[in-house]
Amino acid sequence: MVMAPQAKRSRSSSTNKKPLAKQVRLTDSFRQKKKLASLQSVTGKKLQPHSPTEVIPPAASQTPSDEFEESAREIETEGEVESQELSAAPEEDVQKGTDEQVVPVEPEVEEPLDYDDPQYEAYFDKTQKVNIAAPIHQQGVSTVVRILKNFDLTAAYGPTVGMTRLQRWRRAEKLGLKPPEVVYKILISKEGKSMDELREGYLYGQI
Amino acid sequence: MNIMAPVASSSTLDIDYLLCDPKEDETFPTFERRASSRELISKYNDEFVLKNTEKTYEQQYASLYFLRLTVLKPRVSKVAAEAWNGMSILNQEVKAVDRVLDVRQGEFCWIVGTVYIEMTLKPNILDEITKEFWTTAPISKDKFADPENDAIMLEDESGRVNLVGSTIKSELLVTGCVVAVLGSETTSGDFDVVDIRFPQLAPQLPRKMSTGHERKYVALVSGLEVSGDVHESYETSMLFEYLMGELGGSDDSKHASEIIHVIVAGNSFSNRRSPLSRDDESPDNFQKKKKKYGYDSSSYNSKPTEALDCLLADLSASVSVDIMPGDQDPTNYSYPQQPINAALVPRSRRFLGSSFRSVSNPCWWDIEGLRILGTGGQPIDDIFKYIEGDDRLQMMETCLRWQHCAPTAPDTLWSYPFRDCDPFILNETPHLFFAGNQPEFKTKIIVGEDGQRVRLVAVPKFSETGKVVLVDVDSLAAEVVTFALNGTGRD
Numbered sequence: 255m256v257m258a259p260q261a262k263r264s265r266s267s268s269t270n271k272k273p274l275a276k277q278v279r280l281t282d283s284f285r286q287k288k289k290l291a292s293l294q295s296v297t298g299k300k301l302q303p304h305s306p307t308e309v310i311p312p313a314a315s316q317t318p319s320d321e322f323e324e325s326a327r328e329i330e331t332e333g334e335v336e337s338q339e340l341s342a343a344p345e346e347d348v349q350k351g352t353d354e355q356v357v358p359v360e361p362e363v364e365e366p367l368d369y370d371d372p373q374y375e376a377y378f379d380k381t382q383k384v385n386i387a388a389p390i391h392q393q394g395v396s397t398v399v400r401i402l403k404n405f406d407l408t409a410a411y412g413p414t415v416g417m418t419r420l421q422r423w424r425r426a427e428k429l430g431l432k433p434p435e436v437v438y439k440i441l442i443s444k445e446g447k448s449m450d451e452l453r454e455g456y457l458y459g460q461i
Numbered sequence: 462m463n464i465m466a467p468v469a470s471s472s473t474l475d476i477d478y479l480l481c482d483p484k485e486d487e488t489f490p491t492f493e494r495r496a497s498s499r500e501l502i503s504k505y506n507d508e509f510v511l512k513n514t515e516k517t518y519e520q521q522y523a524s525l526y527f528l529r530l531t532v533l534k535p536r537v538s539k540v541a542a543e544a545w546n547g548m549s550i551l552n553q554e555v556k557a558v559d560r561v562l563d564v565r566q567g568e569f570c571w572i573v574g575t576v577y578i579e580m581t582l583k584p585n586i587l588d589e590i591t592k593e594f595w596t597t598a599p600i601s602k603d604k605f606a607d608p609e610n611d612a613i614m615l616e617d618e619s620g621r622v623n624l625v626g627s628t629i630k631s632e633l634l635v636t637g638c639v640v641a642v643l644g645s646e647t648t649s650g651d652f653d654v655v656d657i658r659f660p661q662l663a664p665q666l667p668r669k670m671s672t673g674h675e676r677k678y679v680a681l682v683s684g685l686e687v688s689g690d691v692h693e694s695y696e697t698s699m700l701f702e703y704l705m706g707e708l709g710g711s712d713d714s715k716h717a718s719e720i721i722h723v724i725v726a727g728n729s730f731s732n733r734r735s736p737l738s739r740d741d742e743s744p745d746n747f748q749k750k751k752k753k754y755g756y757d758s759s760s761y762n763s764k765p766t767e768a769l770d771c772l773l774a775d776l777s778a779s780v781s782v783d784i785m786p787g788d789q790d791p792t793n794y795s796y797p798q799q800p801i802n803a804a805l806v807p808r809s810r811r812f813l814g815s816s817f818r819s820v821s822n823p824c825w826w827d828i829e830g831l832r833i834l835g836t837g838g839q840p841i842d843d844i845f846k847y848i849e850g851d852d853r854l855q856m857m858e859t860c861l862r863w864q865h866c867a868p869t870a871p872d873t874l875w876s877y878p879f880r881d882c883d884p885f886i887l888n889e890t891p892h893l894f895f896a897g898n899q900p901e902f903k904t905k906i907i908v909g910e911d912g913q914r915v916r917l918v919a920v921p922k923f924s925e926t927g928k929v930v931l932v933d934v935d936s937l938a939a940e941v942v943t944f945a946l947n948g949t950g951r952d
Binding site: 428 | 517519520521523524527528531532618878880881882
């Protein structure tokens with residue numbers, strides 16, 4: 255399987271491609287439709303849609319409703335499998351694993367974080383399907399922070415103490431554990447790199 | 462390096478030859494060392510040498526165990542699946558269970574995890590704190606293993622399970638190795654082990670055999686313990702003369718010229734106090750000594766360093782040398798040890814970049830196609846303390862089969878809290894695996910499932926045994942050269 259040659263591309267490239275094999279189809283469709291438009295207007299760069307690779311089946315051009323149906327089916331099966339485990343890695347739908355670990359290259363310009371992006375809400379709801387009860391004391395907390403805390407608590411990616419979330423994400427990526435793409439996008443944004451609340455783990459300052 | 466030798470053979474010498482005028486056109490055969498490639502395998506060594514700018518101690522050791530399990534678990538699972546898939550015990554098919562805590566009673570299944578051995582005799586800081594009174598000072602023991610009372614457990618991200626059964630008692634296990642066990646849960650919640658599997662030897666690169674007829678040797682020596690004082694052992698200077706080809710007759714010189722690389726593996730510096738400071742400790746002097754705050758630099762003994770420097774500088778002019786630190790050398794104590802700073806050996810430092818090199822402990826080499834993994838002996842000595850037997854070669858072989866060269870790190874072997882990768886995991890099996898500072902010379906060849914052949918060498922301490930090991934690069938044969946003074950009783 256041929257990965258989008260992310261790591262080999264020079265940093266001065268203006269295209270905004272990310273490794274595809276690790277995404278959920280849901281995000282992909284949103285990226286193609288929503289993000290392009292918003293980012294184009296914000297940064298003024300001409301962005302190209304992702305070239306579908308062999309990994310994403312021809313359903314890449316599906317309408318959003320189909321996407322939801324598929325991901326709903328995904329969620330149901332996930333719910334059965336993971337009902338015993340609270341913090342297993344959410345199973346991303348990847349057809350084939352890849353042997354070479356391509357560490358994603360961060361874009362030169364840090365994009366500002368859009369706190370109200372609906373994909374975050376949708377992603378967070380998906381991860382919460384395996385929980386028995388709603389998270390407590392999280393009423394006033396933004397979805398982005400909740401997603402990041404959920405990422406911290408996922409035991410499959412290892413211990414969180416003593417490293418930034420981005421370091422932990424990269425370590426999980428290198429070990430082939432397929433950490434979520436959504437979290438990566440949040441962490442490389444401008445706020446994700448500068449604000450302690452987003453950049454560091456939830457135990458920062460306490461341990 | 463050109464070494465002069467008399468024309469006549471070393472066994473008989475014509476008397477007229479010795480007591481005559483020098484002939485003008487006389488030539489002597491000279492032996493030269495052939496140029497050889499000896500490199501460090503940077504993809505492994507770069508992880509051992511920690512850059513000062515990147516070293517942090519904010520992370521905990523849990524990351525190291527997590528990395529070890531994540532990398533080794535798929536490898537063990539593969540071996541276990543090949544062995545146990547499709548097998549049925551008591552008409553029940555065995556299946557793999559993902560998490561250690563998911564085993565069900567009465568079901569035969571196999572699980573993968575890190576071994577943890579709860580040892581009653583292991584020195585435990587919490588025991589010392591909870592004791593109210595000191596009764597007697599704890600007796601220092603060689604070994605902390607107590608087979609009747611030690612509890613062996615298997616641990617992964619979900620939890621631990623106690624392993625019982627006769628199979629597990631007879632197996633060589635230490636805390637920190639990753640294994641797969643097959644068995645079932647008993648009524649008391651323990652896991653009764655029927656069979657156990659290790660990752661086995663990692664793949665080995667094929668060796669490029671050289672076509673020439675000359676033999677090439679790598680010399681391994683450890684535990685030199687150069688002290689520089691008048692009690693310096695004569696054997697040390699004999700060793701260096703031999704390696705430079707100045708000792709013995711033409712046969713010895715020829716043999717020495719076949720040594721293409723010398724590895725000094727640990728404990729080259731002696732830590733004996735200088736005689737001068739011993740006099741200062743007499744009661745009269747004690748009163749007169751001024752009270753000095755901070756570090757009293759007069760107690761520093763520079764003789765070991767200077768003596769070793771002279772020896773290494775001479776040797777570097779003749780053959781390429783690598784010096785690896787041991788547990789008593791002036792570098793950090795925790796494993797992996799950083800290379801000894803070349804500023805300590807200023808004369809040898811001039812050869813830095815050509816024939817002298819300071820390497821980390823452990824270290825990977827590629828010498829003329831021979832892949833070598835060497836340690837200063839600390840992981841093997843540490844494993845020795847926590848198991849029953851004393852077969853060092855078996856411990857080294859088991860380390861290769863666990864695909865991990867220092868499994869007791871960080872539990873009992875001090876280690877840096879690695880965060881991104883566990884550098885002790887063996888992704889490749891070397892052709893030669895040696896451990897320095899061992900009590901005696903032992904060697905054997907082990908064979909892996911896929912035809913890997915590894916020469917294991919336990920290099921003895923030179924200061925005690927006077928032995929240096931020569932390993933033939935092409936045939937993997939190991940021979941030992943012993944230096945002893947007549948009447949000292951060494952064999």
